[in-house]
Amino acid sequence: MKYVITGGAGFIGSHLAKALAMDHEVVVIDNLFSGKMEHIVHTPVKFIQGSVTDFLLLKQVFEGSDGIFHEAAITSVPRSVKDPLPTNETNITGTLNVLLAAKEMNVRKVVFASSSSVYGDTPVLPKTENMPPNPMSPYGISKFAGEQYCRVFSELYGLKTVSLRYFNVFGPCQDPKSEYSAVIPKFITRILKHESPVIYGDGKQTRDFTYVKDVVQANIKAMESNIEGVFNVAYNQQISLISLASLIMELTGITAPIIFERERPGDIRDSLADISRIQNQIGYTPHYSVKSGLMETIAWYQNQ
Template sequence: MKVVVTGGAGFIGSNLAEELSKKHQVIVLDDLSTGREINLKGLDVEFIKGSITDLSLVNRVFSGVDYVFHEAALPSVQRSVENPVATNEVNIGGTLNVLMAARDQGVKKIMFASSSSVYGDTPTLPKRESMTPAPMSPYAVTKLTGEHYFNVFSSLYGLKMTCLRYFNVFGPRQDPKSQYAAVIPNFITKILNHESPIIHGDGEQTRDFTFIRDVVHANILAMESSSEGIFNIACDRRVSLNVLADQIMEIIGERRELIYDAPRSGDVRDSLADYTLAKEHLNYEPGFTLLQGLEETIQWFRNQ
């Protein structure tokens, strides 16, 4: 089949493109604003440099395409707090373009990368898809808006879709150099460089970390399934950032003193998913523990 991965030069997108390319013809659309072309090195994919904010380009790229994996976005809660307009233009305007082009080009189904951030900081754990969203950042608002757009295009135009709410994805190809780097690549590179990890807050905030290969598998399951809707994709285990840092230091074999900084605006306190719906409808089950994922990720960073 012919598939498109928007944002396919990014962390999640490139891992997804790699797996898809083993069986399908893959086109990657990415403007390289946050993605990196080196992530596609050695992959059997067609790379088109361009933005999802360009509707005419998206229409051309989607021509004759069977499935679309919409991973393109301006990531980072913190980035969205600092520049909500840019986040809105790409994550909402660009997503609308993706939907328009998919509708007009007859795409069979779209898999949309949503986010656990839509739940906000509600104290109820675990997070279930039936809960009322309470976004705390512009980024979270854009992801929730994307879900609403998908539902509308599904009901109005019959466009088939699956929205996957990712919970704290980590793994190889995650960029540690960005000022908005996620916590795991940040911790790993700090410790490998004999530096102390920096934690925003007291470190007792918890996350449900999901290994990239589980996320890739969930996307492929969604493509192959007739089921539609919104599904949590996670590991169903939560860990504090203090414990996370300790586990990473244990694997690397180096102890460093943790540095604590002020909490960041828009960050939720605790995150834990119930992935029952994904299990029932997509046959999704996480295949990697946090420890297994950390070991593979640390080895990848060492090899860089």
């Protein structure tokens, strides 16, 4: 098969590219806003530098493709709160461009990277796909809009689509340097330097962390199946941020006091996924616990 990965030089996209390139022709399109060439330099893919906001380029790239994995996005909740316009342009207009180009180029299927942020802070746990969305940030709104565009393109035009709601993905190659970086790479790199991890809030907030190789598995199974719709992708277990920091310290053998800062706007309190739908319909089963995923991730950062 010939597959295109938008955002394929990014954290999740590059892991997906490595897995797919073993058996398929893979084209990566990425504007390198957050992606890095070093993530794919040793992966046998065709790289095209460009943005999902460039509709004509997408049509050229998608020609002759069997499927599109749409990973390209501005992914940070805090960044979207601070500056919503770029998030809207990339995540909503960009997704519409991807779907329209896929339709016009007769692509069979688009697998869209959505997010658990569409649920917002609804108190009911675990989160199921039939719950009413309640996004708390422009980022969450952008992902929900992308899902709705996917549904409409399926119903109106017959383009097969799947939206995967990722829950707190982590793993090797995740960038710890930005102020908008995810919590696990920040915790690991600070603890490895014997510095204090920083938690925004009281640390009792919980997340359902998902190892990146399980996310790759979900994407490939979603593409290969005939199933359409919205699916949670997670490990299906909660851990508090205090417990997460303690586990990383245990695995590294390094102890540092935790610094607590004021809670950030747009952050949710608790997160836990029901993954029965994707298990039953697509055959997804997570293979990595938080601990086993952290062991591989910590080893990668130690080798950098």
